[in-house]
Each structure stands twice: as structure tokens, then as C-alpha cells.
Amino acid sequence: MSEMQLKNPMLRWIEYRLPIFSFIDHSVGSQYPAPKNLSYWWNFGSLAGIALVMQIATGIVLAMHYTPHADMAFDSVERIMREVNYGWLLRYFHANGASLFFLVVYIHIFRGLYYGSYKYPRELLWWLGLVIFVLMMATAFMGYVLPWGQMSYWAATVITNLFSAIPWIGVGITEWLWGGFTVGNPTLARFYSLHYLLPFVIVGVVFLHLWALHQHKSNNPLGIDIKGPQDTIPFHPYYTYKDLVGLGVFLLVMFGFVFYHPNYMGHPDNYIPANPLQTPAHIVPEWYFLPFYAILRAIPSKLGGVIAMAASILVLFLIPWLDTSRVRSTKFRPVYRWFFVFLVIDVILLGIVGAKPPEGIWILIGRLATLYYFLHFIIFMPFLGWFERPLPVPDSIHQPVLGAAAGAAAAGENKR
Ligand code: HEM
Structure with a gap:
């Protein structure tokens, strides 16, 4: 890490002994390159x-x-x-x-x-x-x-x-x-x-x-890797x-x-x-626990409910391997995009169910929403990854912003 050129003599004194300012600059400052298209x-x-x-x-x-x-x-x-x-x-x-x-x-x-x-x-x-x-x-x-x-x-x-x-x-x-x-x-x-x-x-x-x-x-929103300095801007x-x-x-x-x-x-x-x-x-728990509370109560046995609730969190750890898609961003996945919307609706529904007393129609809705939660990750995610045909993905981050010709010019300028 290069030492920072500081004008203030006191900061320079500290930086020479403990390069904390260059550390910050490289972590969240002008020396940290971030994709230029972050939303x-x-x-x-x-x-x-x-x-x-x-x-x-x-x-x-x-x-x-x-x-x-x-x-x-x-x-x-x-x-x-x-x-x-x-x-x-x-x-x-x-x-x-x-x-x-x-x-x-x-x-x-x-x-x-x-x-x-x-x-x-x-x-x-x-x-x-x-x-x-x-x-x-x-x-x-x-x-x-x-x-x-x-x-x-x-x-x-x-x-x-x-x-x-x-x-x-x-x-x-x-x-x-x-x-x-x-x-x-x-x-x-x-x-x-x-x-x-x-x-x-x-x-x-x-x-x-x-x-x-x-x-x-x-x-970044395109889900593609940074290919060079033309794709980034300084964080600060x-x-x-x-x-x-x-x-x-x-x-x-x-x-x-x-x-x-x-x-x-x-x-x-x-x-x-x-x-x-x-x-x-x-x-009732606080609102942020309600979806998990609904999953807990969806299973008629106490142990079964506890296992389902633990599984609803553990399954999140497996997502990197359950998602078999070639592309990262859902922007280029016309079918999965809908399933993402359904998942959001399902989690909100689970939250609503968690706030209701476990009786009548809410029991059935809670069970179906719980089933759907697991189906999303264990079945839809891997299968859609295999069978869905993604839309064409741009070659680089700067291309859709600047166009191919301007992008190439920017790349040349960055090299100089
Ligand atoms: C105290 C809680 C958390 C803090 C302070 C935190 C902080 C951050 C920061 C500063 C970033 C970079 C900026 C951004 O991408 O928004 C980041 C990225 C990320 N975080 Fe967190 N995070 C927290 C919790 C979580 C949780 C609970 C998850 C997932 C379960 C998560 C997953 C990620 C991922 C995947 C990225 C990379 C995103 C990307 O580059 O597209 N974080 N986090």
C-alpha cells in the first residue's frame, strides 16, 4: 500500500508511523475502485x-x-x-x-x-x-x-x-x-x-x-465482473x-x-x-421475527416446528450451491424474476400469518406459505438455473453506459 501524500504536518507525522490514512483511503476512499454502475x-x-x-x-x-x-x-x-x-x-x-x-x-x-x-x-x-x-x-x-x-x-x-x-x-x-x-x-x-x-x-x-x-x-446490478479501470470509479x-x-x-x-x-x-x-x-x-414477537414464527407454528409438532424454523435459516447458507444459474443478476433471468417476486410475497405473507392467532384459515395459509418458502430454494432455484435461458449479458460494465466505441476510448484513456 502506497503512503498517502498529506498536506497537514501532524497527519503526515502520524501517517509515517502508522499508515492509517492510506489504509482508510484504500478501504473506503479515493483508492478503492468500485463498479461505476452501483444503484x-x-x-x-x-x-x-x-x-x-x-x-x-x-x-x-x-x-x-x-x-x-x-x-x-x-x-x-x-x-x-x-x-x-x-x-x-x-x-x-x-x-x-x-x-x-x-x-x-x-x-x-x-x-x-x-x-x-x-x-x-x-x-x-x-x-x-x-x-x-x-x-x-x-x-x-x-x-x-x-x-x-x-x-x-x-x-x-x-x-x-x-x-x-x-x-x-x-x-x-x-x-x-x-x-x-x-x-x-x-x-x-x-x-x-x-x-x-x-x-x-x-x-x-x-x-x-x-x-x-x-x-x-x-x-453490481449487471452481475458481471470488473474487467478493468474503465469499469470502476473511486469510492470517494x-x-x-x-x-x-x-x-x-x-x-x-x-x-x-x-x-x-x-x-x-x-x-x-x-x-x-x-x-x-x-x-x-x-x-407475538416483534415484526422482524414474524415470518420465522409462522414457520415454527406451521408444523403441528413442537420438535417439527423447531426443525423447520432452524432449516429456514440453514437453507440460506446453501444458496450459493442451490443457485445453478450461469448468470448472477436476476435482471437477465426473465423466468426467475417472477419467482423472486413470489418469494418476496411469500415472506410478507408469512409475516402476516405470524401476527395472527393460529386458527381457521390462517393455519392453512401458514402451511402453504411455509411449503412454498422451502420449494423456492430447494426445487425452483436449482431447476430454473438449469433450464431457464438467460437474456444476453453485456460484455462489460461500461459498455451499456458508454457504448462500445466510447468504452474502448475510455479504456485507452485509463491506460495512459
Ligand atoms: C450488521 C449487518 C451488516 C452490515 C453492517 C453489512 C455491511 C455491508 C457493506 C458495507 C457492504 C458493501 C455495500 C453494499 O453492498 O451494500 C456489504 C455487502 C454485502 N453484504 Fe452485508 N452487511 C450486513 C449484513 C449482511 C447480511 C445479513 C447478509 C446476508 C445474509 C449480507 C450479505 C452481503 C453481500 C452478499 C454483500 C455483497 C453485495 C454485493 O457486492 O453485491 N450482509 N455488507
Whole structure:
């Protein structure tokens, strides 16, 4: 890595001893070549990173005022809301931030699915993303338990009880997780500890994720490889500014929720203190878990439901090999494009089913939507890859933008 030419003598002094500025410049600066055709769908990775930092920053200050004890947790949260300076703002930012973080990451995942960003040579990048996703789910679940409201308590009970479905050792594992014979103070204390720890583990995995990304650079809407400098532009200033536009929109949405509808994505029952003697009428998780919750309940046996739910995540790890298509981007796949739309509808439908009580027509819809979810990945993906005839793919990234002749001229100019 070449040393950076800096005007400021102090920065030059640091750079000579620790070349941190050239490292940044090569990672997200003017020395990092990015495909010139990235669309706004490529904003969501950096947005996820910003959302993660915001969660950590607000979480650390909340932790200064929160009391992780079953007798005091609920009241300490009420105190944050009413008495701590701007405590309400911190808490609403953290709670709505978690929801928007998931929204951003879901868009990020579906973007990857549409453009085939998981395909060779980005399989490990995809896997690291999925590891982040699983860690995010664990973190969000444990965070939701901390206010110790009715939904916190009963969600913790339902989810930890899933482990008891494992034959022979299940009950032992569940009690070990609880630290007792029911969800109680020891459970709250360990969830608090892990909820504080896991985001930093996520930061570590995000660095690996970005390392893998930089190895082969970003995919792009055409799904074809970078062939030379004529296909790229420097990350800074082009994409740093484009990312700032995305950040502006993200913050507007965030402010809309925090200042106008702060409890829209929450459940009113969580403003009732946890009561182990009274089960709420309907136990529902946060919206971002609803599709998985629907899959869990689609299978009539408890163990079967747990296996289906685990499989719905594990199957995502196999996608790089289940997708047998020659081309990456769905843009050039006229048939698969429809199946992608059906998958999005199916996941939304699963989310709707997850929010409904498991009765009547919802049971049938839940089962069919679950079946379709697995069919998509296990049957349609490989078969369409084999049998679909893709549309002609351009030879290079710059060709559709500049035309063949102008592209060749640009290539010559870049060589000089
Ligand atoms: C904390 C969560 C995450 C952060 C901070 C993060 C960050 C990023 C960033 C900054 C990029 C480059 C910009 C972009 O392509 O949008 C990226 C790319 C990518 N991420 Fe993530 N990511 C996260 C979660 C995930 C998850 C859950 C998955 C998949 C399951 C995933 C899969 C990918 C893939 C496949 C790419 C390459 C996309 C391409 O080049 O087309 N990421 N990520």
C-alpha cells in the first residue's frame, strides 16, 4: 500500500508511523475502485453499519441507567422514560433503531438475492452476512426481554422453551439457559450481559464481512465482473456522497417514527410489568421475527416446528450451491424474476400469518406459505438455473453506459 501524500504536518507525522490514512483511503476512499454502475440498492450495507453504531452508542448510555434485576428492570425503564434527561429519546431511538436496522438488513439480503451477490467468489461474504444475521436475531431477542414487561417475559418463555423440544436433553438445556426452573432473575441477568456483549461480536464479524467484500470487490446490478479501470470509479467521493443521501432518507424515516409514532412497532402489553401468573391473550414477537414464527407454528409438532424454523435459516447458507444459474443478476433471468417476486410475497405473507392467532384459515395459509418458502430454494432455484435461458449479458460494465466505441476510448484513456 502506497503512503498517502498529506498536506497537514501532524497527519503526515502520524501517517509515517502508522499508515492509517492510506489504509482508510484504500478501504473506503479515493483508492478503492468500485463498479461505476452501483444503484441505490448498494446503500444498504453502509446504512446497516451506521445503524449498528447507533444501536451501540444509544445502548451504552441506556445501560448507564438501566437496572438488570427482575424486581427493578421495569421501573428503571419507566424512570429512563420520565426522569432521565432525554431518556425517552434514547430509548425510542434504540427501540425503533432495532426495527429499522432489521428493515435495512432485510433489504440488504434481498438485494443480494436478486443480484446473485452470494455466487462465486462471494460465498464466504454471504456466509459471514448470515452469521451476522443470526447474531442480530439473538441480540434483538435478548434486548426485548430487558424491559421485563408482559411481552418480554412471555416471549422469553416461549422461545427458550423451544429447546425443550430436543429429545432427552432438551429440558436440561432449557433449565441451564434459564439458570433456574423458569424464566427469572438469573435469566434476565445473563440476557443483559449477552445483549451488551453480542453487538461487539457483530462488529468483529462485520470487519470480516468487509474484508471478504474487498477481496473481490462489490457485485453490481449487471452481475458481471470488473474487467478493468474503465469499469470502476473511486469510492470517494462518488459513493461516500451517495451513501450520505441514503443516510439522510434513513434519518428522516427514523425521526418520523421516534417523534411521531414511537410505539407503532412495539406491543402495548409490554407496558404491563411481567407477571408469571398471567399469560397474555396472544404472544407475538416483534415484526422482524414474524415470518420465522409462522414457520415454527406451521408444523403441528413442537420438535417439527423447531426443525423447520432452524432449516429456514440453514437453507440460506446453501444458496450459493442451490443457485445453478450461469448468470448472477436476476435482471437477465426473465423466468426467475417472477419467482423472486413470489418469494418476496411469500415472506410478507408469512409475516402476516405470524401476527395472527393460529386458527381457521390462517393455519392453512401458514402451511402453504411455509411449503412454498422451502420449494423456492430447494426445487425452483436449482431447476430454473438449469433450464431457464438467460437474456444476453453485456460484455462489460461500461459498455451499456458508454457504448462500445466510447468504452474502448475510455479504456485507452485509463491506460495512459
Ligand atoms: C450488521 C449487518 C451488516 C452490515 C453492517 C453489512 C455491511 C455491508 C457493506 C458495507 C457492504 C458493501 C455495500 C453494499 O453492498 O451494500 C456489504 C455487502 C454485502 N453484504 Fe452485508 N452487511 C450486513 C449484513 C449482511 C447480511 C445479513 C447478509 C446476508 C445474509 C449480507 C450479505 C452481503 C453481500 C452478499 C454483500 C455483497 C453485495 C454485493 O457486492 O453485491 N450482509 N455488507
